[in-house]
Structure formats: structure tokens, C-alpha cells
Amino acid sequence: MHLHIAWRLLALLICCSSAAAFSPSPIAPPTSSSAWRSDQLQRRAALERLFGPTRVRRSDHATALASQAVLYHVLNRKRPQYDPNELPEHPTLPFLSSVPELWEVLASQYGERTLLVDPYHEPPTNLTFTQTRDMVNNLAGALQQLGLDKGDKVMLLAEDSHRWLVASQAIMKAGGASVPRGLTSPPDEQKYVFEHSDSVGLVAETAEDAKALLGRLGAGGALERLKFIVVLEGSGYLMAGMTPAYQFDKLANTRSPSFDPPSVSPEDIATIMYTSGTAGIPKGVMLTHGNLLHQIYAITVDDHNRTPPYLTKRRGWRALFRRGPRSDNPRSGEILLSILPPWHIYSKALQLWMLARGVEMHYTDRRHFVEDLVRVRPHHMALVPRLIQAIQQSVERKLNESKGIKRRLIKALRWASTEPPPTYLRSGSEADEEPTGSARSVVLVWKAFLRLLAYPLLWNKLRRRLAPRLRIVTSGGAALSLQTEDTARLLGFPLVQGYGLTETSPVVVVGSLKTRRRGAIGPIVACTEMRAVDERGVEVPTGEIGRVQFRGPQVMHGYYQDEPATKRAIDDGGFLDTGDLGRILPDGSLLFVGRAKDTIVLSNGKNVYAEDIEKQCLTSPLVEQILLSGQDEKFLGALVVPNVEGLEADDLITPDEGDRIRLMREQRDAEGLRQMAMDLQSRPAFNEVMMQHLNADDARPDHERVKSFRVVLEPFTVDNLQLTPTFxxxxxxxSEQYASLLDEMYSTTGTDHLLLPSASIDRHHTAATHDTHHHTADTADDQSEAEAGNVVAEPAVVQSSRAAWNSIA
Structure with missing residues (x-):
């Protein structure tokens, strides 16, 4: 009780001493009770403008003001840096100054408990917390003896494994900075990263990988500064004339008595992560130890607005039964199934966040993912939307295999489980096409009854088969479609979306398990400020689209050897311009719209947010992948990779044709896929149904509707360089690879490109003529295109498509 009162008095004292920080202008001392009340309201209003509504009990208001005053001081600085005194308290960790300090603390806390399980690398390995700590120290000492000095860079060219984690931490322990890159990255990109980063060491997966990279470097400065090579797997010897390579296992299992750990501070560079390069040459993002440590302390999936457990009052006998809200964050002893590449910052940060809480990590890969999902029964997974969509498609494929009454029942249960998009995701003001009056009541009652049956008969059974113990599934790296999010929710997956960039270490926004909103990501993490601005840099009102910017301790140190790019990315006030478009909702959640550079400007001057429309199109069971086009063109077009299972379910192709497409994809028969794509494009029924699915959202204005598409049966993949490593x-x-096909789509004589069904054109054109926001000239152009499009010359389309495909081949 006395400690409770002392804490209150201390918080009130801090609050009073920080009064100047609570309002934008000085406040005179109150002279009466009414003035005192006005003073408090003014301070609270200033706080809510900065941080949003303060949802705490009045008795806890002083404590909340004190903690938010500290946060205000953090945000008021131009370039916030990592400061342990300004971060949320961690449940198990003291405040650290560098990432490698984490392993000493974890070894003392968890000792001989299992930390890493790696069954798919020879030999299969289980490591405890103590063994991991010892291997990090041993390898760090060996690297120091091989010449690694504080501040040196070491390229880490390998895939995910326990050896990768130990090597990465050992480089930091020795005072160096790791420069990770995956084996699937293009060879020229590997060469560029090694040379540009000034790496003095190389840690490679195998000796062959090291030879390949060194052979591309040739004679010059890059080879002359190379001090050592460490090979993670296999023999450690290279051909004559090259720098000798050392075997990882020998170095990591041999204690180095002369190791002298250098002093590492939060401001020192921990890693240089090269961007995945969706456009242009990759840039080296310098992340400090303070950047990474902020993620360990600040990320949480708890409700951001609830009262902390230590402020929960417990009086009398109720204290025996009420222990405060339980955290939804990872707990010691739970299992993380790791499948993402660690050379992407999203995976790296999530691994550190979970391992810091005592979680046991199991490694898997794409070949064994589904098998391990059932065998390991994990509590946590970090995935990208593409993997979640793969799980969704496998579930749909199983459901579509049902026959007769069972298939009709499953279809009815899935229909009852669907929900319309939330109002803040709708792109127009038109109401949903739903029954009205008594018919609407009957539909709602029937849907509610089926929904009660859907969970025990369908979704719970699927969840028990897939992952019965799953507690947290984090999704990041790309936008998540609403259909995929809803399917994960129905399966019982506790899905949490995060948002960030490599430049923000990466997490700046993360959702809560208790208060997540459909389609939105979530609020900002601790010690972070978010705003949305227009082209002039002026902050836009809440709910409007703007360029999203962030400021906080997780923002990068800068781009390596590129000061001009750093100044363009971070303004004088310390705000990082993400280049993304988004809406900040009234509750502080971020709604991602798309990349600003992905905005398509049609020839009539209208803007189209491509990624937003692509997410809507991906909700169709017929669409597996899609890329919109139309920059400086009269209409919006698309390259569509259809979902083979969806086409079979809608009887648009036969099962034999579906098997042929899957076989050609496995065999990478590009010519066969081209011929099949032209065959599909020649079928009027296929074109009509596909166009209806691409334009299923009736609320979209006419200029945001897809007027033409071309079929691509070869999926966009990382191997063909069409996707980044995070998909x-x-x-x-x-666009470059399919330039001929796109040119043919837009240059077709007449209006052969307009494949939109006539009924849909008439309906949407009629709606557009009643829209007072459409210009008369634009509407007239659209009407002439639509009328001409009612008669589609299919042979001309197929003939021109064939010529375009031949030019691509």
C-alpha cells in the first residue's frame, strides 16, 4: 500500500516538473478551482493531440501523464536515438547496450533448455541457450584472431540455419557489422553488395558459393582487402590461389582464450541490410544496435490502450482471483516455426523479439513446411502474405474436392462466414447490393443460423488439423488482402499484421490480437510518431490519403556511402518518408493504400492506386497474381495469372487442362504455357467471367475498372526475378519482360482490347453518368469505348496476342 502511494506521488512530481512539455505554449499557474480544471483540460487536450485519446481511469491519470511526458520528450527531438530510459520495460530482460549482450542474459535465465532445432542441415542439430551463447563467443574470438576489427563489414552469403544465426551474432560480438544476402539473389547483385559494402570477410554457405562469388570479383581492391572466409557447411578448403576458408564447426566449437570483446554501444552499426530492390540498385541500410534493440523492447501484440498490469487495483478477496490482464506476447517455452529468410530484416527482427522472450525456434523450409506445421505444432509463425495465400489455396483445394451434398453444404457454410468490407475500405459510396425489407431479414436469420454451424462443422476441424496450438501469426513484408485475412480468421489463426521498412528496423506499426480491425494494420509501437502528408509536406486530416512518415529510435542511421539519398529520405525534423500511401484512422490505426510510385496516372489525368485495386482483385478465387498497367494510357489493363483450382471449380477449364497446366509449370514449359494462355484468351466465356471477377467491386469508379487483360500462366516468382525475396x-x-504483350494490348486496332461484358459496361456506364464528379468529356470517351466494346473481335485479339507471345519467346 505504501509503495502504491509512493509511486503515485513520484508520478505526480514528474508530471508537475514536466508541465512545460504538456502544452504547446506556457500555462500560467492556476488561481482558482475552475482555472485549475481548465488547466488540466488544456493539458489533456494537448496530450490527446499528440498521442490520441488517453483511455485510463481517472485515478491513474497522473501516472499516464507522467509516462506520456517522457514519451513527448523523445518525440520532440529531431533524430530520436536509442535510450534505455525511454523504452517500455521488458518482462524478462534488463536494458541492454548491444544485441550480443542478449545471449549472456538468456543463457543465465534458461540455461540448458532447448533454443534452436535445425533438422534439415547436416548434421541435425539441437542447441540449448548455453550452447548457443558459447558458440557465439567462440566464433567471435576466432574472427577477432583472423583480423576482424571493430567497424569492419563481413558479408554473410547463406540461407537460414542455426549456423547463420550464430555467425551473425558472432560478427556483432566481435564489433563488426554483418552484410547478409541470400543465395537466390542474382550473381551480379551479390558482387555489387560485396564490393559496395567494403566487406573484409566472407561467410558463405559452402565452398562452392564462395568460389562463385570470388570468381566474379576478379583482381582488384575487393579481393585485396579480404581477410578471411568461413564456410558454414562442408569442407573449408578452396582452390589454389584463393584465400583459405575455415570450417564453421571447428571455429564455433573451439574456445578462444585470448578473445577481448570490444566495447559496443547502441550507436554502433550492427548490420547493413541491402534493400530487395523493387526498383533500381539496392541501397545499403545501416542499422545500429539501438535500432534492433528498440524492436525487442517496443514490439507488442497486446492491446495498446489497456491499463498496464501494475496499475490494476487489487483489493480484498478479489485480489486472490484477479491477477490483472494476461499478456498475449510470446511466452517462455513456446515454439516458433521459422521459414522466412533471415537476410530480410522482418524475419531477423521477429526472431530476436521472440527469442528474447525464451521461445524455442524450429527451422523449416518450403518443402517441409506443411509437414512441420502438423508435426511441430508451433505456437508462433512469422509469414508473408504469399505463404498465407498458399495455405488458403491448399485449404480451398481440399474443400473443392468434396462432392454432392457435402460440397453444397461447405459452399453454404463458406457463404455464411463471409462479411462485407468495412466502410473505411470501400472505394465508393454505393450501398451493397443486398435484399431489403422482409427478404433481408430472412437472409440475415438464415446466414446467422448457418454461421453457428460453420465453426463446429468446418472451421474448427480445419484449425485442429493445421495448427491446434497456434497463438500468433505475424504477417509482414507486403500488403495482405482482405479475403486472405478473413480466411485466416475463420481458420482460427490469430493473425497480426505489421508494417515497416528496412529503413525502420523494420516494425513501426503492429496490430493487437484483441483490438485488430479488418483491413487495417494497427497503431504505432512505443516511442514512435506517425503522420500522413500531401505533396507539399502538409499533414492531411485524419482518414485522408497521404504519404506516410515516421520518426522514432528505430529509424536507420542512413544509407551506406549515399548521403544524398539519406537526406532525401529523412527530413530535417527526423521524419522518414516511406514512399507509401496510407490513411490514419481515427483510432490511430494505419490503413495501407499502396506505393506512391505505383500510382498509375491515366492519359485523362486521373490517378489509380494500383496496389489497392490489385488487393481487391486478389480476393477473387480465379486470380492468383495480378499486375495492373496503364501509365499514360486511356484505360486500365492487367496481366493476370489465374488460379488453376478456381478455374476448375467454376468449370472454366477441365480437370485434364488443369493437370496439364500444373505439369507444365513444374517442368517450366514456357512455350506450352504460352500456347495454353492464348487458348484461354480465345474463349468468350472465360473472358466474360474473368472480367466480372476483376471488376466485382461495383463501388469503383469507371476509371478504376479493368478494361482489358492478358493471361499469363507462368507465375511471378523469385527465381525468374519478378518477385523480391519477400514476394x-x-x-x-x-513490365519489361511482358512489354510486347502490354504494347499489343494497348495498340490493338479499334477496340478489340475491351473484353468487358456488354451488360457490365452498360451498368457501370449508367452509374458513371449519374456521378457528378466525372467530367463530361471523359464520360463521353468511356461511352464510345463501351459501345464499341460490345462487339469483340476475338480472332483479332488471339492473333495479336500470338504475335506478342512469339516476340516475348
Whole structure:
């Protein structure tokens, strides 16, 4: 009780001493009770303008003001830096000055408990917390003896494994900075990263990978500064004339008595992460130890607005049964199934966040992912939307295999489980096409009854098969479609979306398990400020689209050897311009719209947010991947990779044709896929149904509707360089590879390109003529295109498509 009162008095004292920080202008001392009340309201209003509504009990108001005053001082600085005194308290960790200090603390807390399980690298390995700590120290000492000095860079060219984690932490422990890159990255990109980063060491997966990179470097400065090579797997010897390579296992399992750990501060560079390069040459993002430590302390999936447990009052006998709200964050002893590449900052930060809480990590890969999902029964997974969509498609494929009454029942249960998009996601003001009056009541009652049956008969069974213990699934790296989010929710996956960039270490926004909103990501993490601005840099009102900017301790140190790019990215006030468009909702959640550079400007001057429309199109069961086009053109077009299972379910292709497409994809038969794509494009029924699915959202204005598309049966993948390692679409690469097909789509004589069904054109044109926001000249152009499009010359389309495909081949 006395401690409780002392804490209150201390908080009130801090609050009073920080009064100047609570309002934009000095406040005179109150002279009466009414003046005192006005003074408090003015201070609270100033706080809410900065941080949003303060949802705490009045008795806890002084404590909340004190903590928010500290946060205000953090945000008021131009370039906030990592300061342990300004971060949320961690449940198990003391405040650290560098990332490698984490392993000493974890080893003392968890000792001989299992930390890493790696079954797919030879030999299969289980490491405890103590063993991991010892291997990090041993390898750090060996690297120091091989010549690694504080501040040196070491390229880490390998895929995910326990050896990768130990090597990365050992480089930091020795005072160096790791420069990770994956084996699937293009060879020229690997060469550029090694040379540009000034790396003095190389840690490679195998000796062959090291040889390949060194052979591309040739004679010159890059080879002359190379001090050592460490090979993670296999033999450690290279051919004559090259720098000798050392075997990882020998170095990591041999204690180095002469190791002298250098002093590492939060401002020292921990890693240089090269951007995945959706456009242009990759840039080296310098992240400090303070940047990464901020993620460990600040990320939470708890309700951001609830009262902290230590402020919860417990009086009398109720204290025996009420222990305060339980945290939804990872807990010691739970299992993380790791599948994402660690050379992407999203995976790296999430791993550190979970391992810092005592979580046991199991490694898997794409071949064994589904098998391990059932065998390991994880509590946590960090995924990208593409992997979540793969799980969704496998579930849909299983459901579509049902026959007869069972299939009709499943279809009815899935229909009852669907929900319309929330109002803040709708792109227009038109009401949903739903029954009215008594018919609407009957539909709602029937839907509610089926929904009660859907969970025990369908979704719970699927969840028990897939992942019965799953507690947190974090999604990041790309935007998540509403359909994929809803499917994950129905399966019982506790899905949490995060948002960030490599330049923000990466997490700046993360959702809560208790208060997540459909389609939105969530609020900002601790010690972070978010705003949306227009082209002039002026902050836009809440709910309007603007360029999203952030400021906080997780913002990068800068781009390596590129000061001009750093100044363009970070303004004088310390705000990082993400280049993304978004809406900040009234509750502080971020609604991602798309990349500013991905905005398509049609020839009539109208803007189209491509990624927003692509997310809507991806909700169709017929669309697996899509890329919109139309820059400086009269209409919006698309390259569509159809979902083979969806086409079979809608009887648009036969099962034999579906098997042929899957076989050709496995065999990478590009010519066969081209011929099949032209065959599909020649079918009027296919074109009509596909166009209806691409324009299913009746609320979209006419200029945001897809007027033409071309079929691409070869999926966009990382291997063909059309996707980044985190499955983001490389628009410029795909546009270049399919330039002939796109040119043919827009240059077709007459209006052969308009494949929109006549009924849909008439309906949407009629709606557009009643829209007072449309210009008369534009509407007339659209009407002439629509009328001409009612008669589609299919043979001309197929003939021109064939010529375009031949030019691509």
C-alpha cells in the first residue's frame, strides 16, 4: 500500500516538473478551482493531440501523464536515438547496450533448455541457450584472431540455419557489422553488395558459393582487402590461389582464450541490410544496435490502450482471483516455426523479439513446411502474405474436392462466414447490393443460423488439423488482402499484421490480437510518431490519403556511402518518408493504400492506386497474381495469372487442362504455357467471367475498372526475378519482360482490347453518368469505348496476342 502511494506521488512530481512539455505554449499557474480544471483540460487536450485519446481511469491519470511526458520528450527531438530510459520495460530482460549482450542474459535465465532445432542441415542439430551463447563467443574470438576489427563489414552469403544465426551474432560480438544476402539473389547483385559494402570477410554457405562469388570479383581492391572466409557447411578448403576458408564447426566449437570483446554501444552499426530492390540498385541500410534493440523492447501484440498490469487495483478477496490482464506476447517455452529468410530484416527482427522472450525456434523450409506445421505444432509463425495465400489455396483445394451434398453444404457454410468490407475500405459510396425489407431479414436469420454451424462443422476441424496450438501469426513484408485475412480468421489463426521498412528496423506499426480491425494494420509501437502528408509536406486530416512518415529510435542511421539519398529520405525534423500511401484512422490505426510510385496516372489525368485495386482483385478465387498497367494510357489493363483450382471449380477449364497446366509449370514449359494462355484468351466465356471477377467491386469508379487483360500462366516468382525475396512484385521487371504483350494490348486496332461484358459496361456506364464528379468529356470517351466494346473481335485479339507471345519467346 505504501509503495502504491509512493509511486503515485513520484508520478505526480514528474508530471508537475514536466508541465512545460504538456502544452504547446506556457500555462500560467492556476488561481482558482475552475482555472485549475481548465488547466488540466488544456493539458489533456494537448496530450490527446499528440498521442490520441488517453483511455485510463481517472485515478491513474497522473501516472499516464507522467509516462506520456517522457514519451513527448523523445518525440520532440529531431533524430530520436536509442535510450534505455525511454523504452517500455521488458518482462524478462534488463536494458541492454548491444544485441550480443542478449545471449549472456538468456543463457543465465534458461540455461540448458532447448533454443534452436535445425533438422534439415547436416548434421541435425539441437542447441540449448548455453550452447548457443558459447558458440557465439567462440566464433567471435576466432574472427577477432583472423583480423576482424571493430567497424569492419563481413558479408554473410547463406540461407537460414542455426549456423547463420550464430555467425551473425558472432560478427556483432566481435564489433563488426554483418552484410547478409541470400543465395537466390542474382550473381551480379551479390558482387555489387560485396564490393559496395567494403566487406573484409566472407561467410558463405559452402565452398562452392564462395568460389562463385570470388570468381566474379576478379583482381582488384575487393579481393585485396579480404581477410578471411568461413564456410558454414562442408569442407573449408578452396582452390589454389584463393584465400583459405575455415570450417564453421571447428571455429564455433573451439574456445578462444585470448578473445577481448570490444566495447559496443547502441550507436554502433550492427548490420547493413541491402534493400530487395523493387526498383533500381539496392541501397545499403545501416542499422545500429539501438535500432534492433528498440524492436525487442517496443514490439507488442497486446492491446495498446489497456491499463498496464501494475496499475490494476487489487483489493480484498478479489485480489486472490484477479491477477490483472494476461499478456498475449510470446511466452517462455513456446515454439516458433521459422521459414522466412533471415537476410530480410522482418524475419531477423521477429526472431530476436521472440527469442528474447525464451521461445524455442524450429527451422523449416518450403518443402517441409506443411509437414512441420502438423508435426511441430508451433505456437508462433512469422509469414508473408504469399505463404498465407498458399495455405488458403491448399485449404480451398481440399474443400473443392468434396462432392454432392457435402460440397453444397461447405459452399453454404463458406457463404455464411463471409462479411462485407468495412466502410473505411470501400472505394465508393454505393450501398451493397443486398435484399431489403422482409427478404433481408430472412437472409440475415438464415446466414446467422448457418454461421453457428460453420465453426463446429468446418472451421474448427480445419484449425485442429493445421495448427491446434497456434497463438500468433505475424504477417509482414507486403500488403495482405482482405479475403486472405478473413480466411485466416475463420481458420482460427490469430493473425497480426505489421508494417515497416528496412529503413525502420523494420516494425513501426503492429496490430493487437484483441483490438485488430479488418483491413487495417494497427497503431504505432512505443516511442514512435506517425503522420500522413500531401505533396507539399502538409499533414492531411485524419482518414485522408497521404504519404506516410515516421520518426522514432528505430529509424536507420542512413544509407551506406549515399548521403544524398539519406537526406532525401529523412527530413530535417527526423521524419522518414516511406514512399507509401496510407490513411490514419481515427483510432490511430494505419490503413495501407499502396506505393506512391505505383500510382498509375491515366492519359485523362486521373490517378489509380494500383496496389489497392490489385488487393481487391486478389480476393477473387480465379486470380492468383495480378499486375495492373496503364501509365499514360486511356484505360486500365492487367496481366493476370489465374488460379488453376478456381478455374476448375467454376468449370472454366477441365480437370485434364488443369493437370496439364500444373505439369507444365513444374517442368517450366514456357512455350506450352504460352500456347495454353492464348487458348484461354480465345474463349468468350472465360473472358466474360474473368472480367466480372476483376471488376466485382461495383463501388469503383469507371476509371478504376479493368478494361482489358492478358493471361499469363507462368507465375511471378523469385527465381525468374519478378518477385523480391519477400514476394513483393517487381513492377519494372515484369513490365519489361511482358512489354510486347502490354504494347499489343494497348495498340490493338479499334477496340478489340475491351473484353468487358456488354451488360457490365452498360451498368457501370449508367452509374458513371449519374456521378457528378466525372467530367463530361471523359464520360463521353468511356461511352464510345463501351459501345464499341460490345462487339469483340476475338480472332483479332488471339492473333495479336500470338504475335506478342512469339516476340516475348
Amino acid at each position: 513483393k512484385t517487381k513492377r519494372h521487371v515484369i
